[in-house]
Amino acid sequence: MSYCKQEGKDRIIFVTKEDHETPSNAELVADDPDDPYEEQGLILPSGEINWNCPCLGGMASGPCGSQFKEAFSCFHYSKEEVKGSECIEQFRGMQECMQKYPDLYPQEEDKGSSSQAESGSAAAADGSASLSENDSAAEASPGSPDSVSLADNQAAS
């Protein structure tokens, strides 16, 4: 049984689980998905890639940023049956660049980085990004669906 007490200007309400089971009747204002003020997700409403998305970590801004952007853009706009199959050159360029900075892009993720980027792009096409948020690698973050979906919530809200 929930109860309420007042301490000066502060009100305190204690609620049980049952009290909160009924759905809320609080009204929230509908969001405009194209609101220019809001933080956008990985893909902007225009279809372009948002290089400033927090989900990309520092991938687009580091020393290999331009190679990453080329590879990822190529993948994103690829219309081949196997998406990104014509982008091998760009991905190779990106990998070569990343090999020059082993402490920024840990090398054991070698295979991971290209496949990661591809899977990330595939997911991105569906509106979510599984690219790592960690700068120091294109590590496969061990299934952080919460963080991903929250990033999307953030984008959607």
Place this chain on the structure above:
Amino acid sequence: MLTCRTVWRKLAPLGRASATACRQSVRRAGLNNARTPLCVPVAHMSTGPAGGGGDNLKYALLVGAAFAGGLTYAVLTLRGDQDRYLERMADISSRRQISTVKQPATQTLTEPPAAGAAETAAPPEPKPEAPPSPEEPSPPPEVAGAEAATSSEAAPAADAKPASPTLPSHAPYLLIGGGTASFAAARSIRARDPGAKVLIVTDEPNLPYMRPPLSKELWFSDDPSVTETLRFKQWNGKERSIYFQPASFYIDAEDLKSAENGGVAVLTNRKVVHMDVRGNKVKLDDDTEISYDKCLIATGGIPRNLQVIERAGEEVMKRTTLFRKIEDFKSLDKVSRSMQSITIIGGGFLGSELACALGRRSTETGLEVIQMFPEKGNMGKVLPEYLSNWTTEKVKKEGVKIISEALVKSVSYKDDKLEIKLKDGRLVKTDHIVAAVGLEPNVDLAKSAGLEVDSDFGGYRVNAELQARSNIWVAGDAACFYDIRLGRRRVEHHDHAVVSGRLAGENMTGASKPYWHQSMFWSDLGPDVGYEAIGIVDSSLPTVGVFAKATAKDTPKAATEESGTGIRSESETEDTASSAVAPAAPAPAVENKDEYGKGVIFYLRDKVVVGIILWNVFNRMPIARKIIKDGEEHADLNEVAKLFNIHED
């Protein structure tokens, strides 16, 4: 017919009279533009072609001269612009040195003056043709952005000893300050402007790093060399450094100009002492001048000190730490291992976190940790009283001796101990003091740059787009900005630095977005108490708290394990610091007889929710952000609280 002639004869003398009067008045007035239409037909008949005599001539000469002068000036300016452009291109490709010629920054020749200006513009102009003459009366400054940079070819020969032979003289993006906001802006700029060249100038000796672990995670590390490595382990075992990026991420300052794809360069141990907004350049403490296209001021602040301590003399000051930087962490760590008693003055975020961190250490070393503050309980200015009291009890459990409602009257050094005398007569003897009594925003550049400083909140006053003046933005702790939703404010939290830095970077690269995405903050006080908050969280506002009973699962530690992310705030923004707590105590079944286990607290201003604290409830920040963004009046906040599902994990 006849009447006409008569009328004419009668009127003719009048006509002649008026012509004479006209002529005379013309002589008197000098300029007769307005009257000419009336007089012209008569004047033509009665006067010769010399019109109003000498006055007309003078006037004609004056107009002619002004026209000629203006025309000359325009031609010269255009020619000069082209010359300057060509020279600048030559400069950029050839020159590496920066001039140390100290020049007054008065070479802005852009005002449209009278004909006299044409003369001053003229001498610099024929420069490329004539041999360079450094003995010009006022040799212009060499900074590439300045107007009359024509003697630049001569200068490198003349200036044999620049301050540093390799510093860039121009940075398209100049970021003053090397903290969180600055780094976030650098990243944002690089993401949006391909090949951008960003120069960060910081007076610290370190590359950009995050501050929250300095008062939290770094203290809980069991690595003895943590003060050197500055690495901390998050709950999922993932370790990371407090530095945002390792050194290989950055390029050297001298390579900035030539870097094909641009990059971020950091100049450490350099302070910007003067800012010339009209000339778009800054001066460092070693007299180097750097010009910029866009500039960000992210100078943060310096910790405040108590006046009683400042007046107490050298011995007391030597034993006082103002905590903010890496070196403060290192020195406090050393102190905590060698001293027997440490007193923390201040009951806010920093003070309480340090108290908890040191309190934890006290269990190993027998260190006495005292925390004193003027409020009734920890976080007294943030949490409503009932919650503040509850929190204080928790902090006490961490091994901290709390002295509340304590106002320091004087501090003295006696018998190798510091004696703190309180206004109510209590006396505290300790070995070392940590003063955590607030931050003074750094507005040193306001005077030279002519920037407005806010009198209510401190810091540089900027608009909703974080802009102070045309090419100058401010972000982070130093920015007093206009929040469209919550009004003008200044926020001193890490996530705000990230959000505002990122926004400033976006606006510096052409976006015009206002501050809209509300930043959040968090704090952990021990393994049992952790909260995330957003908006204006001021205990003087009326609050409504909705609580449920907490189970053992509702702790910060559990939250991070649950979501699989090592960083609680990673779910909010990318790589912000961890909020998880020590591996030392594995926190078994938590006793939660207290009522305030977990819940949501709403802060109201005129019945609108302006701030929300999620108390031991995690990963629900987007909902809180939405409620604040809506800014609606909700009749029943319990209904709003339902949105948070506080009973679930």
